[in-house]
Amino acid sequence: MRGRRQVLRAAVAGAVAAGATAVTAGTGTAGAAAGSGAGERGGRARRRIGILLYDRMTLLDAVGPAEVLSRLPDTSVSLIGRRRGEVRGDTGHGALVADLRTEDVDRLDVLLVPGGSGAGATAVVRHEPTMRWIRHIDARTTWTTSVCTGSLILAHAGLLRGREATTYWSAKDLLAPHGAVYVPRRWVRSGKYVTAAGVSAGIDMGLWLTAALTDDTTAQAVQLALEYDPQPPFDTGSPDKAGPELQRLALELVARSQR
Secondary structure (H helix, E strand, O other), rough: HHHHHHHHHHHHHHOOOOOOOOEEOOOOOOOHHHOOOEEEEEEEEOOEEEOOOOOOOOHHHHHHHHHHHHOOOOEEEEEEEOOOOOEEEEEOOEEEOOOOEHHHHOOOEEEOOOOOOOOHHHHHHOHHHHHHHHHHHHOOOOOOEEEEEHHHHHHOOOOOOOOEEEHHHHHHHHHHOOOEEEOOOOOEOOOEEEEEEOOHHHHHHHHHHHHHOOOOHHHHHHHOOOOOOOOOOOOOOOOHHHHHHHHHHHHHHHHHHOO
């Protein structure tokens, strides 16, 4: 484990700046996302990234980008929920731990909203304190982002009106009523808003965002550090490639798996 950490640290440090004396990649503490002075370490300002957690979210929507973004130098990544502690995923077979409450966080550089089951996302948009928090944080972010049906939450918050966006393929028609224009791409940028398509697309978006926050070389080094080189045994990862029969089966599997 120690050797692996050393390899990752060296890879990121070497990519960030040739000739720099040292660069430390770190996830930071939860407190780095809250308060005005908690975002500094050793005189260097820390980039604050927050991922909203909620009951019945899709775990990979949050974990995929977190795994990418937590490798960035001088960056803290915090998991934020309505309450501290365990937050169950949409299948009920796993959970993440929120280390901060929304009321603890007043400002972020990057906000990420994951998707989840229909019931999970609906509960978020019906919880006005959470929606107010999203709007409040968005007012000062550098980037506001989403994965999968997280874009529907941003759309409900009124943040995607008149903007291009993407979402999970079966939910695409739900963007238009909130003024967003669906684009069938892996991720879509519109101003400071970056939306990713379904689940695994959050990793791709995370790498794009890494480049936007740092540079292409650092993003490439992070991709290598994670050995993200997808070579799936099948080529049915989009509805156009899969066809109607597999689309129906996919949605059945999702519905059965979500609690």
